[in-house]
Amino acid sequence: MWDTIFPYLLSGISVGGQYALIAIGYTMVYGILRLINFAHGDVFMVAGIIMVYIAASGVPLWVSVPAVLVITALVGFLIERVAYKPLRTAPRMSAMISAIGVSYTLQNLVLYITGGLNKQYPAIPLISDSIKIGSATTKVVTVVTPVLVILLVVALVTLINKTKIGMAMRAVSKDFETAQLMGIKINSVISTTFVIGSFLAGVGSVLYFTNYPTVIQTSGAMPGLKAFVAAVFGGIGSIPGAVIGAFIIGIMENLIKGLDVILFKAGLITKPLGLAIFSDAFTFALLIIILVVKPTGLFGEKTTDKV
Amino acid sequence: MMKKEKKPALITWIIVAVIYAAVFVAEQVLPPTSMLFTVLKKGATYALVAVSMNLLNGFTGIFSLGQAGFMMIGAYVYGIFTIPVESRPVVYQYYDGGLIQFTVPVVVALVLAGLAAAFFAFLIGLPVLRLKSDYLAIATLGFAEIMRVLIQWNNMGPLTNGSNMLRLYPSFNDFNIKDASGNVTVYLSTLVPFLIAGVCIGLIVLLLNSGYGRALKSIRDDEIAAEAMGINLAHHKRLAFCISSFFAGVGGAMLAMYQTTVQAKFFTTAMTYEILLIVVIGGVGSVTGSVLSSFLFVAASEWWLRFLDEKQMIGNFEVPLLRNGFRLVVFSIIIMVVVLFFRKGIMGTKELPDLFRRKRKEAAK
Numbered sequence: 059m060w061d062t063i064f065p066y067l068l069s070g071i072s073v074g075g076q077y078a079l080i081a082i083g084y085t086m087v088y089g090i091l092r093l094i095n096f097a098h099g100d101v102f103m104v105a106g107i108i109m110v111y112i113a114a115s116g117v118p119l120w121v122s123v124p125a126v127l128v129i130t131a132l133v134g135f136l137i138e139r140v141a142y143k144p145l146r147t148a149p150r151m152s153a154m155i156s157a158i159g160v161s162y163t164l165q166n167l168v169l170y171i172t173g174g175l176n177k178q179y180p181a182i183p184l185i186s187d188s189i190k191i192g193s194a195t196t197k198v199v200t201v202v203t204p205v206l207v208i209l210l211v212v213a214l215v216t217l218i219n220k221t222k223i224g225m226a227m228r229a230v231s232k233d234f235e236t237a238q239l240m241g242i243k244i245n246s247v248i249s250t251t252f253v254i255g256s257f258l259a260g261v262g263s264v265l266y267f268t269n270y271p272t273v274i275q276t277s278g279a280m281p282g283l284k285a286f287v288a289a290v291f292g293g294i295g296s297i298p299g300a301v302i303g304a305f306i307i308g309i310m311e312n313l314i315k316g317l318d319v320i321l322f323k324a325g326l327i328t329k330p331l332g333l334a335i336f337s338d339a340f341t342f343a344l345l346i347i348i349l350v351v352k353p354t355g356l357f358g359e360k361t362t363d364k365v
Numbered sequence: 366m367m368k369k370e371k372k373p374a375l376i377t378w379i380i381v382a383v384i385y386a387a388v389f390v391a392e393q394v395l396p397p398t399s400m401l402f403t404v405l406k407k408g409a410t411y412a413l414v415a416v417s418m419n420l421l422n423g424f425t426g427i428f429s430l431g432q433a434g435f436m437m438i439g440a441y442v443y444g445i446f447t448i449p450v451e452s453r454p455v456v457y458q459y460y461d462g463g464l465i466q467f468t469v470p471v472v473v474a475l476v477l478a479g480l481a482a483a484f485f486a487f488l489i490g491l492p493v494l495r496l497k498s499d500y501l502a503i504a505t506l507g508f509a510e511i512m513r514v515l516i517q518w519n520n521m522g523p524l525t526n527g528s529n530m531l532r533l534y535p536s537f538n539d540f541n542i543k544d545a546s547g548n549v550t551v552y553l554s555t556l557v558p559f560l561i562a563g564v565c566i567g568l569i570v571l572l573l574n575s576g577y578g579r580a581l582k583s584i585r586d587d588e589i590a591a592e593a594m595g596i597n598l599a600h601h602k603r604l605a606f607c608i609s610s611f612f613a614g615v616g617g618a619m620l621a622m623y624q625t626t627v628q629a630k631f632f633t634t635a636m637t638y639e640i641l642l643i644v645v646i647g648g649v650g651s652v653t654g655s656v657l658s659s660f661l662f663v664a665a666s667e668w669w670l671r672f673l674d675e676k677q678m679i680g681n682f683e684v685p686l687l688r689n690g691f692r693l694v695v696f697s698i699i700i701m702v703v704v705l706f707f708r709k710g711i712m713g714t715k716e717l718p719d720l721f722r723r724k725r726k727e728a729a730k
Contacts, residue, residue: 094499155645158638159704163697170690332519339514342507350492
């Protein structure tokens with residue numbers, strides 16, 4: 059029984075870690091701007107495409123990976139400056155529509171550049187090798203991901219709690235206007251948030267596409283949405299919440315993918331039910347349930363609306 | 366005073382009548398393969414869906430992103446109930462001819478499509494409508510994704526044909542009147558979608574101009590004030606959500622007729638985004654704007670900007686950048702410019718009669 063479940067659990071933890079890296083970007087931006095950055099999943103996809111093209115130019119790995127991360131961070135910065143900054147004082151709906159527009163633009167741009175073809179993601183030595191853990195054979199990236207996620211989260215939490223820019227971020231997310239009155243440069247804080255979020259999405263994309271080795275213009279949409287659900291599940295605005303939510307969603311999703319096999323091996327069903335296709339739907343069902351039962355998520359702060 | 370109010374309405378009626386007459390005449394005169402008719406048919410479909418979305422997002426202030434899901438429900442219900450019985454074994458070849466072995470008339474199927482979408486909207490609205498702006502957006506979007514997966518589920522196959530497509534049901538071309546030998550005598554394939562969309566949009570306009578419509582607008586402007594004025598928020602939001610979904614369902618059925626095949630995988634979030642962008646370009650809160658921008662959007666994407674996807678030569682000079690997909694890039698940039706710099710869209714919150722009203726006032730000055 060355990061031997062059947064274990065491989066699914068393992069890939070669940072791995073995918074969960076990759077979602078976590080995207081989810082942090084969502085939760086940080088939402089915490090500060092109260093904006094669902096619909097384009098964040100596409101930034102993640104763009105990071106994948108950039109890696110494809112940089113690797114094709116033949117530069118060594120120790121150049122290409124950092125280059126991808128820097129360019130992705132830059133993309134995030136530019137998106138914020140071009141598409142969100144002009145709408146700072148506009149109603150929230152305008153900013154959200156702008157985010158959807160950016161998502162549409164990024165997808166079409168990548169469609170144009172790639173010609174709509176699946177692009178093979180370059181194999182990254184070390185993390186795309188196979189290893190055997192217990193009964194399961196998997197790629198090294200599966201083991202690396204959760205470790206790397208935890209390291210990055212610790213670093214990020216330290217940044218937010220101990221540094222000056224972190225303090226500014228906390229202040230801005232607490233109260234936008236007052237923070238501005240206290241002399242905090244709102245725009246640079248917001249830019250920093252986008253840079254950090256995009257950087258982490260870049261890291262996530264390197265890990266994710268090592269497991270799912272092709273990139274196409276729509277590859278970012280689903281992981282993006284799931285990461286957002288994870289952020290809501292954990293309590294939007296809370297970084298540990300987003301990470302835990304992402305791991306839970308990653309694991310549950312993979313268990314559902316294997317549910318047919320697991321139930322069959324356990325002797326509960328005699329023929330496959332085709333439940334695997336519900337792995338995506340489950341995430342959204344979970345979202346609706348959590349929004350109804352506990353809208354603030356697992357670790358979210360309770361907010362009160364003032365008239 | 367009354368006379369002043371009536372004149373713009375009269376002009377509007379005349380414009381609408383002229384458009385319908387022009388569509389009818391054009392269809393008899395021009396060859397039926399003309400791109401114009403593709404644009405008009407798809408435009409009419411999108412116009413209805415865009416107006417139904419505007420009813421929620423623009424007039425009630427509920428930011429819903431479930432439109433593609435409701436369209437999909439409508440398209441499937443239409444397909445399931447109108448495929449002729451003799452064609453069912455071909456369509457449902459993997460499911461022994463399917464579960465349902467009867468057909469209903471097209472009009473009934475259209476209404477059923479709307480009702481089914483409204484029913485699902487009612488169910489999903491119970492939990493979801495309690496949420497605020499962006500949470501509601503993402504929850505409705507999630508609902509659309511769930512429905513898409515559910516329809517494709519193998520065990521739903523006898524009803525929905527699983528992930529295979531539904532086809533062979535009556536499409537727009539079946540509205541053409543033919544003589545005994547099969548030659549078309551009167552072309553109606555473009556006029557009929559115009560009529561369906563026209564009736565539905567007309568109903569939405571009537572609703573918006575009624576007491577209910579004013580209540581919805583007051584909810585958009587200020588929920589708390591509206592509630593204080595005695596408007597039942599939950600009831601009105603649910604009503605708007607169900608009605609919008611009803612017409613999205615009818616629009617989905619029209620899309621099914623336009624495409625002649627239905628497959629769940631086409632009703633993605635990208636479709637919802639596209640419709641939302643149409644609404645934004647037209648002006649959030651303007652029915653006329655949504656209709657206009659639907660036709661503009663469809664015409665630009667299917668017809669006018671097609672040349673951007675092919676290599677173009679000016680003399681011996683090959684225009685750079687032009688290749689497959691460039692059209693969509695140009696399109697995205699136009700949309701971003703509208704979203705960022707022309708936030709009011711084409712019409713703002715004005716309607717067609719308002720245009721004449723303002724002109725009269727200016728003339729009076």
